[in-house]
Amino acid sequence: MIDVSFLNTTEATDATRSRSYTPSNPYPVPGYYPQTPLSIFTSSPQIFERFDTDTLFFAFYYRTGTYQQYLASRELKRQSWRYHKRYQTWFQRHDEPTEVNDMYEQGSYIYFDYENSWTQKKKNEFRYDIE
Amino acid sequence: MIDVSFLNTTEATDATRSRSYTPSNPYPVPGYYPQTPLSIFTSSPQIFERFDTDTLFFAFYYRTGTYQQYLASRELKRQSWRYHKRYQTWFQRHDEPTEVNDMYEQGSYIYFDYENSWTQKKKNEFRYDIE
Numbered sequence: 584m585i586d587v588s589f590l591n592t593t594e595a596t597d598a599t600r601s602r603s604y605t606p607s608n609p610y611p612v613p614g615y616y617p618q619t620p621l622s623i624f625t626s627s628p629q630i631f632e633r634f635d636t637d638t639l640f641f642a643f644y645y646r647t648g649t650y651q652q653y654l655a656s657r658e659l660k661r662q663s664w665r666y667h668k669r670y671q672t673w674f675q676r677h678d679e680p681t682e683v684n685d686m687y688e689q690g691s692y693i694y695f696d697y698e699n700s701w702t703q704k705k706k707n708e709f710r711y712d713i714e
Numbered sequence: 715m716i717d718v719s720f721l722n723t724t725e726a727t728d729a730t731r732s733r734s735y736t737p738s739n740p741y742p743v744p745g746y747y748p749q750t751p752l753s754i755f756t757s758s759p760q761i762f763e764r765f766d767t768d769t770l771f772f773a774f775y776y777r778t779g780t781y782q783q784y785l786a787s788r789e790l791k792r793q794s795w796r797y798h799k800r801y802q803t804w805f806q807r808h809d810e811p812t813e814v815n816d817m818y819e820q821g822s823y824i825y826f827d828y829e830n831s832w833t834q835k836k837k838n839e840f841r842y843d844i845e
Contacts, residue, residue, distance in 0.1 A: 606779040607738050615799040616783060621775045621828065633832040637766035641773070644752045648737040651776075652747060668746040697752065701764040 624651070631658040636703070640673070640695055668714050672697055677705060687712045755782070762789040767834070771804070771826055799845050803828055808836060818843045 604619040623630050631639065631654045642655035656666065664673040673695045680690035689710045696704045735750040754761050762770065762785045773786035787797065795804040804826045811821035820841045827835045 604778070606777075608781065609779050610781040610784055612779060612784050612787070615802075616787065616797070617775060617778050617802060620778050624776055630832060634772065635766050635768035638769045638772045641765065641769045644748060645755055645782075646737075647735070647748050647751050648740050648743060650739065650741040653741055653743050656743070656747065666747070671746075671748060701761060 628654050631655065632661075634658070636662070636695075640697065640701075643673075644697055667694075667711070669712075670694070674711060680711075685713065759785050762786065763792075765789070767793070767826075771828065771832075774804075775828055798825075798842070800843075801825070805842060811842075816844065 631642075634642075634655075636659075639655045639659050642651045643659070646652045646655070659666075659673055662675075664675045666672075667674050675693045677691035677693050680688040682689040687710050689708065692706050692709050692711060693703050694706055696702055762773075765773075765786075767790075770786045770790050773782045774790070777783045777786070790797075790804055793806075795806045797803075798805050806824045808822035808824050811819040813820040818841050820839065823837045823840050823842060824834050825837055827833055
């Protein structure tokens with residue numbers, strides 16, 4: 584009995600925090616799946632330039648408050664998407680606007696419908712208020 | 715001076731854990747960006763059926779060890795992708811295999827090159843060993 588207990592005594596290393604990656608919400612996935620995020624996601628932010636727009640939206644709406652949300656927004660802006668504060672989503676000009684002034688511009692836009700369809704949709708005759 | 719200090723005294727609620735979402739690696743993003751992940755990601759796993767394949771791969775390789783990795787793998791399988799343990803990536807038949815037996819099948823496959831190009835590539839005359 585004592586021998587068995589000895590196997591479970593605390594060790595000096597128990598106090599040090601493990602360096603291995605531990606997800607904040609672990610889920611039992613197969614052991615042959617990758618267990619740590621690819622290092623390329625943090626070491627090479629340029630990888631965000633290779634992502635599909637859909638992936639950028641996923642990172643933006645899922646990785647909120649993190650570096651990934653920032654990287655996603657940076658790449659979306661680079662691709663001429665603009666974030667609309669009131670609608671909390673991204674717009675891109677579809678055509679040249681029919682009207683542009685200091686207050687707004689008007690025309691056809693593509694926007695990302697994150698709430699219902701998770702797809703890009705088109706809005707015609709839309710007045711995009713300059714914020 | 716004392717008045718100012720009083721504004722910063724501890725309160726009973728300081729000991730209780732905040733229920734609001736806090737990312738494990740916070741990053742200073744604009745306050746008008748969404749600050750918490752969309753609830754749809756956990757409340758409606760069907761959303762994974764709407765994601766582009768690229769997004770599924772991102773969730774698989776980035777959200778390792780979490781429910782999102784599981785949901786991504788489930789959706790990839792539903793779309794006839796198969797995970798190859800040795801290559802640690804996903805394969806899909808491009809054509810009907812030219813040969814199928816208990817040990818392997820051979821033919822053209824599409825696989826996801828997560829290491830270098832982050833794109834789908836084609837492998838001809840590939841022998842896919844049954845694991």
